[in-house]
Amino acid sequence: MAENANVSNDAFEPLGKEEHLDNEKIAAPSLTFTQDAWRRLKKNKIAFISMWILLAILVLSLAGPLISPHQPNNAQPAYTNLPPKIPGVHIPGLDGTKAVDGGRVDAYQQQHVPSGKYWILGTDYLGRDLLSRIIAGTRVSLAVALIATLLDLTVGVGYGLISGWRGGRTDMIMQRIIEILSSVPNLVYMILLLVVMRGSLLSISLAIAISSWTTMARLIRAEALTLKSQEYILAARTLGESSWKIAWKHLIPNMSSVIIIQTMFTIPSAIFFEAFLSYIGIGIQPPTASLGTLISDGQKNFQFLPFQMWYPAVVLMVIMICFNLFADGLRDAFDPRSRE
Amino acid sequence: MAKYLLKRLFYLILTLFLIATITFFMMKLLPGTPLSNESKLSHTQIQMIYHTYGLDKPVWQQYLIYLAGMVRGNFGLSFQFDNQPVSYLLATRMPASFQLGIQAMIVGVLLGIIVGGIAAIRRNTWVDGTMTVISILMISIPSFVLAILLQYYIGLKAGAFPVAGWGNFSYTILPTIALAGSPFATTARFIRTEMVDVMSSDYIELAKAKGLTSTGVVYHHALRNSLIPLITLIGPLTVNLMTGSLVVENIFAVPGIGEQFVKSITTNDYPTIMGITMMYSVLLVVVLLITDIVYGIVDPRIRLQGGRS
Numbered sequence: 001m002a003e004n005a006n007v008s009n010d011a012f013e014p015l016g017k018e019e020h021l022d023n024e025k026i027a028a029p030s031l032t033f034t035q036d037a038w039r040r041l042k043k044n045k046i047a048f049i050s051m052w053i054l055l056a057i058l059v060l061s062l063a064g065p066l067i068s069p070h071q072p073n074n075a076q077p078a079y080t081n082l083p084p085k086i087p088g089v090h091i092p093g094l095d096g097t098k099a100v101d102g103g104r105v106d107a108y109q110q111q112h113v114p115s116g117k118y119w120i121l122g123t124d125y126l127g128r129d130l131l132s133r134i135i136a137g138t139r140v141s142l143a144v145a146l147i148a149t150l151l152d153l154t155v156g157v158g159y160g161l162i163s164g165w166r167g168g169r170t171d172m173i174m175q176r177i178i179e180i181l182s183s184v185p186n187l188v189y190m191i192l193l194l195v196v197m198r199g200s201l202l203s204i205s206l207a208i209a210i211s212s213w214t215t216m217a218r219l220i221r222a223e224a225l226t227l228k229s230q231e232y233i234l235a236a237r238t239l240g241e242s243s244w245k246i247a248w249k250h251l252i253p254n255m256s257s258v259i260i261i262q263t264m265f266t267i268p269s270a271i272f273f274e275a276f277l278s279y280i281g282i283g284i285q286p287p288t289a290s291l292g293t294l295i296s297d298g299q300k301n302f303q304f305l306p307f308q309m310w311y312p313a314v315v316l317m318v319i320m321i322c323f324n325l326f327a328d329g330l331r332d333a334f335d336p337r338s339r340e
Numbered sequence: 341m342a343k344y345l346l347k348r349l350f351y352l353i354l355t356l357f358l359i360a361t362i363t364f365f366m367m368k369l370l371p372g373t374p375l376s377n378e379s380k381l382s383h384t385q386i387q388m389i390y391h392t393y394g395l396d397k398p399v400w401q402q403y404l405i406y407l408a409g410m411v412r413g414n415f416g417l418s419f420q421f422d423n424q425p426v427s428y429l430l431a432t433r434m435p436a437s438f439q440l441g442i443q444a445m446i447v448g449v450l451l452g453i454i455v456g457g458i459a460a461i462r463r464n465t466w467v468d469g470t471m472t473v474i475s476i477l478m479i480s481i482p483s484f485v486l487a488i489l490l491q492y493y494i495g496l497k498a499g500a501f502p503v504a505g506w507g508n509f510s511y512t513i514l515p516t517i518a519l520a521g522s523p524f525a526t527t528a529r530f531i532r533t534e535m536v537d538v539m540s541s542d543y544i545e546l547a548k549a550k551g552l553t554s555t556g557v558v559y560h561h562a563l564r565n566s567l568i569p570l571i572t573l574i575g576p577l578t579v580n581l582m583t584g585s586l587v588v589e590n591i592f593a594v595p596g597i598g599e600q601f602v603k604s605i606t607t608n609d610y611p612t613i614m615g616i617t618m619m620y621s622v623l624l625v626v627v628l629l630i631t632d633i634v635y636g637i638v639d640p641r642i643r644l645q646g647g648r649s
Contacts, residue, residue: 179351180355183352183355183625183628184621185579185620188363188621191605191613192362193366195613196366275482276586279484280602280605281606295485302488306492309488316482316485317485320480320482321476324480
């Protein structure tokens, strides 16, 4: 301290008038809400990787008809239950051999498959190419999940908005309805609906959406109730904006984080329920492939040809894990409480 | 409290009535009859069979008979299982399902509390990371995949437990693990979030300032306060277990309700489907009511008067 006191006056120089104006400048670029969330999502490595894996799976499944080597529903009775074979690869399990009595036998030779023919992930019990079926099945599973989520989104957000915005008696009645609906096990809706309507892409999506929209509606109502009393909403009302426009221009944009996060958690659960329903036999009907039907088919031969269940199961698990991790990351990115 | 209870009971009965009505009319909407595959039967025979099951009466009468029977616990006769009364069918299958469900609930929730708690205490360390990965895995692996893997690798390959069937306690172990996966993961994630929240609250600071040991703080304050909201999770967990039991019981050939349900669905055994549907609904409604009441008692911060918790 004593040393500092000895600094002579010459060591200081007066600041120019213009220079201290810089102090008022905001150095960091101002970020919009989306940009901020994106930046924080990118920091979360796991969520970011999950996002890219999901995008890759989505693109692969959409491009399925172009890239799959065989027709997914084309049965070839001569080539049933062939193990995976990739030419040039000599790892047991991928070289066309299967385990029989402790040793490995070349199944392709046994079944007299012409030498040029091979199936990368093997064939199923009807001689259908497993890889093509997995690609097609993933597409069906994702389609069901997306349609279900879209329905869930429209109904849930609409219902929640009306309930929260109107308030009073309307709100009371709408909330009682939700209370009654949500005390029914969702399994019951889904199974009853599917028993009546028979499994198809649309009926399954509908069944899943019907059993899951109440959560979304509740969240949106709670948001609408808090937003309703904000000044900018009051201002919009005072200026004579219609309720419809306020909902579109003010309420929904301000709820977007809640909506996005809830959607991201709905998708994996929809994928799960599609697989579940198809697995017990009331979902997607054969011969159409979905991850659930593939697992259910593969399970029958699991003891001898474990790959038939492993591959679709792994795809299903990877999708589920990535969606859950991505949703977690998004929640952290959007949640203002986790800001540090 | 009494007023609240009455209100809840009213809604409970209304809910069950609505479910019963919807189930009944949905089943009536179904195309075809249970006899549509029996083309050899003459018209008179069909009429006789319809008469036995009361299917020749007008729909509204069938509906009233169905409702009246249900109140007395009579769900009609099963179409498939040698005309057994559905209620008898369910009663014989309930013990196995309940045992599995309760075991899975206990195992899952207890492990979930432990894992979630440890993750919260060791927040942002490798321990937390591992625990999070485990719970994400368990949430993402569908119960039927887990069940098949357990059955094959632990039951068949390792020969540690019976592969399928129902007998002494060892038969219940694999299905219990398969069922417990989902409650475990849900609980672990829930407890972790709750504990992290609680750990940053003022009374934890106070407890630390008063010189309590860290185990004391965790056990007496953090854990206990995080456990209270866990009660609200019991309802959703019950639903998860119901869903899981359908496939897990099927895979392990457990003579339970879930296995019966799948069988009835695939054989169009409508009285049994309706019976199980009602049973599941009653179970969930009662569980929700009990958890709400218990929550109100355990946590004095929740006021019952508002009726919303």
